[in-house]
Amino acid sequence: MELYQVRYFLAVAHSLHFTQAAEEAGVSQPALTKAVKKLEEELGAPLFLRQGRQVLLTDFGRVMREKLERVVAAREEAEEAARQFLKPAEIRLNAGVMCTLGPKPLLGFLDRFRLEHPNIELHLRDVTAANAVEKLTGGEVDCAILACPAGKLPAPLKGKRLYRERMMIAFSRDHRFNTQKQVRFEELDGERYIDRLHCEFRSTFLDEVGGHKMELSFPYASEREDWIQAMIASGMGIGLLPEFSVLQPDLARRPVVEPRLYRSVELAYLPERETAPGVKALLDLAGRHLWPQAAGD
Template sequence: MEIRQLRHFMAVVTEGSFTAAARSELIVQSALSTSIRNLERELGADLFDRTGRRVVLTEAGRALLPQARALLAGAEAAREAVAAVTGLAAGRVAIGTIQTLTCVDLPAELAAFHAEFPGVQVSVRDAPVAELTDALRAGELDLAYLVPDLGQLPEGLTAHATWHEELVLVTAPGHRLAAAGRTLIKDLAEEPFVDFRAGTGLETAVRRLAAHCGLERRITCDVTQIGLLVDLVRAGIGVAFVPREIGERAGLPCVRIRQPEPGRTVVLAGRGPAPRNPAARALLAHLTAAARAAAGPPGGRRPAAG
């Protein structure tokens, strides 16, 4: 049994399909399938039920899951010990992010981190908040950008930096609200909405806002990708609440909401005050330094690094 095979096994569990797992592991699907078959042959049991559209664990697979996590965690700890000695000439760090992250230019920050630590491999996962939270608590992620429910992180997690994002209503060009530039929640009762998938930080924030204001939205379309949501709004299928930067980047009219002004809290979270993984500590230091720089002098605009 090889660590590589266990990592491939966990990738299929996490991604839900061999195709997505191969993509996340940066290998062709045939190589990943062969790796899993060899592992099943060595263990003498099928690990996945492949009869449906989405692969699911068999009883043998469920029995292997906690052991695989423990073995991979042990291997990661060994890598971390070596990385600490070699001054981060090597290492691995896993970070999670919400799909609608706008308060941080994550690609730019990861590029700057890579320039400083080219030997460190960075794994990025975007997923709904609940999945990211579970993965962070299970040790599958070192850090994650989350939108905590009611602004409160679950017990055991630590906030390293916090941002408040303004939400605006985006509309199609020429929409009756586009020229006004602002509106009240109560004036949206007859508007059709495009919504983001349930369980995401954006959907949760918008749902709570609507419930608080007594707005019963008429959802004409719900999506799983922010790019598609923007395109549907542009096509006139409905309006949507998004962070202002997403609307501005898309070139859509951004209508400010008054009474109340909607927003959401984004947090860079970890499992404790400082990650044990040296590569994660280095990435955290880089990201929090960037947050402080973006905040500027006292009274700066958005992030508060802790």
């Protein structure tokens, strides 16, 4: 007895029509009829009464339908159990993403990771420059995408460079910088500056201000990127924003020169987590992915 014979028999038993059963099974009617006749021969008794175009189950056929339905159900249950047992185990990967990172350079990378590793469930968690090391060492995240001035990660983290992005001066559309193609650092002297408290570039920027012996006023400070950009756009001050930040439509920006300011975006991890399956897969793809290039690279 073959399973296909059983399935053909059950299809006819359900529809009581050989032609319809053949269509549902996706085979020709002669092939289905031949398989049912062979099953009857193997079982030793007719399964159907054929009275012209009418088809009825025999008493033997009704008994066999009940038994063979159980056979098919048991077979399907066994196949599903085998699939569940043999399929790759689900892996949960908690990846931190710094809140100052714009999503645009990362979306294609994350989507490609999902396609290449459907068994890895990726969860993105917020991290900041201040708490990233704590969240990694505490096991809250397995790895983290961090922005670092000069590409310097805090100890004990290791990292893989993803891309660099320019730091830009953002301002309102009616600001004097809007007529320029770029802004020299010394031209920031005397400006009102909206202080981005979560910005990992903050101390580097303030060191540059001090080194140029410039004076800025700091009328406002916020941890929220949306509020910072809204205040800049309304003319309340200027701000330093990464190249790939999500921008409000009424915000203008120009690259900073003399010196040019860049930050490096790194995939950071603890050395002992480098070979963990999820982290290893993310690192491998990071090395193959085509990342954006900052101007001047």
